[in-house]
Amino acid sequence: MDTTVVNTDAKEKVWGGGNQPLNASYGKLMMWFFIVSDALTFSGFLAAYGFSRFKFIESWPIADEVFTHVPFLHGQEHPMIYVAFMTFVLIMSSVTMVLAVDAGHHMNKSKVTFYLFLTIIGGAIFVGSQAWEWATFIKGDHGAVQTRGGNILQFVDADGHRVKLADFVMAGTHDRTVHESKIGLWYVSEGTLPTYTIDEVVAGFEAHPELSIRTQLLDEHGHKTILSRDESLKQLKTNGRKIVEGANLKVNEYGTSLFADFFFFITGFHGFHVFSGVVINIIIFFNVILGTYERRGSYEMVEKVGLYWHFVDLVWVFVFTFFYLV
Amino acid sequence: MAHAHKLSILRGTIKFKNVTQKIWGVLILLTIITAIEVVLGIYKPESLKAHFIGMKILNWIFIFLTVVKAYYITWDFMHMRDETASLRRMVVWTAVFLICYLIFILLQEGGYIESVYTSGFVKRDF
Structure with missing residues (x-):
């Protein structure tokens, strides 16, 4: 008995449903x-x-340098590995979902329950991984300086490896405290202050002659341009304005702020889909346990939710390609 | 749900005995494709960095492999293979047409703005 379909045998009634x-x-x-x-x-x-990427084609951040972290492996760089793991988890949960749908076709309640449970676990692992990836991206790892024009200057050593601000800048005592609306102008507030001031960064840079500056611009081989020592000093002193640590919707230590904006927006929107998928899966899971579909005589609801779940996987395949690979 | 399942993939090259077996077969295929993508993404072979119609050959390979993955997810996991031809065409061609149109327009415009930035006296390095 299918509750959603009206079966009439009148073949000639094409417009009558x-x-x-x-x-x-x-x-x-x-x-x-x-x-x-x-x-x-x-x-x-x-x-x-x-x-946006075509608009800033010659200065877009290189994803392989941004997403290099793997949980529990501190300080090591493994581009792609963790995202590949996340992709595999999501595809795997798609597989368990389609197995649940298939078990539903055979009216096998215990198998549907088991495979739906695995699907929920897979979805939860994926959402958790995405939260971790967001946290790592927001925290950042090296720190950079932003210029007046909004460009990002990163610091590299003689071998071209990125250097952390903490490794060459000495933080002095700062008189400036975070402005809160309750102690000053009630309509003005600000975020966390950076650890260092721009003068401290300039002083630290001058004290370490092996350092130079890497700009956002890509050369013809697709690497970021590294300035000579003199040019670096000049660029830092004349244009350096602001310390950037990590990424948010306004600034991003890896390059143009648009990169961070799109990352948060697209993976966030996708993550929200996965989250709602997990919630719907849980509802369906309890319905299966309670025997709702057994009594209805059809597990079609599992199939419909399955369609949504596979679609979430499908979208991730594209997000994976365009954010991490291309 | 009595309608029959089509049990072969890759244009009939690989045939499966039942639906469960087909699902695992598709999983293996998708895993292999993802592994190829990841290896290419990590090593980025120099020979594939030549440009072809506005993009690196490597990027075209990534996009092609992605579309292949999308095909198998839709056709086998979402059971598009077993739906009627009219339902399949309604869903697939509508989406493909609109998405291609959108991508063409936006990328064309992005490239134009980039050319204004680089050759149109707009100062950005300060």
């Missing part, structure tokens, strides 16, 4: 409608990312 040209239930068709519209939303975001 009696005919099923697509041979799919109402619920499944509506899920496909939703998926197509959601796919267009995501492609709007990704195409906007492509737009």
Whole structure:
């Protein structure tokens, strides 16, 4: 007994709802409608990312230098490894979902329960990994200086490896404290103050002759341009304005702030989809345990939710390519 | 849900005995493709950095492999292979047309603005 489909045998009533040209239930068709519209939303975001990237094609951050961290391996650089793991987890949870749908076709309640449970675990691991990745990105690892024009200057040693601000800058005593609305102008507030001032960074840079500055610009081999020592000093003294540690919606120590904005927006929107997918999966999971679909005589609800879950996986495949690979 | 499942992938090159086996087969295929992507992404071979229609060959390879993955997720995990041809075309061609249109317009415009920035007396290095 299918509650969503009205089965009439009148084949001639094409406009009366009696005919099923697509041979799919109402619920499944509506899920496909939703998926197509959601796919267009995501492609709007990704195409906007492509737009900004083409706009700043010669100064875009290199993803391999940004996402190099793996949990529990401090200070080591392993580009791609953790994202590859996340991708695999999501594909794997897609597989358990499709196995649950298949078990549903055979009306096998215990198997549906087991595979749905695995799917929920996979989704939870993925959302957790994404939260960790966000936290690492927000915290940053090396620190940089922003110029008047909003460009990012990073510090490298003689071999071209990036150097942390903490490794060459001495923090002095600062009189300036964070301005809070309760102690001054009530309509003005500010975020956390950086650890160092720009003068301390200049002093530290002068004291370490092996350091030079790396700009955002890419050379013809796709590497970031490294300035000579004299040019570095000149650039830092005339244009350096602000210390940047980590990334947020306004600044980003890895390069243009648009990169961070799109990262937060697109992976955030995707992460929200995964999160709602996990919630819906949990609801379905309890319905399966309670025997709702057993009594209904069809596990089609698992199939519909499965469609959504696979779609989330599908979107991640594209986010993975355009954020981490290309 | 009595309709039959089509059990072969890669245009009939690989055939499976049942649905469960097909699912594991597709998982292996997707894992291999992802592994190729990751290895290429880590090592970035110099020979694939030549440009072809505005982009590196390596990037074209990534995009091609991604579309292949998307095909198998939609066709086998979302059961598109077993739906009627009209449902399949409604969903796939609508999305493909609109997405290609959107991407073309935005990337074209992005490239134009980039050319204004680099050759149009806009100072950015300060």
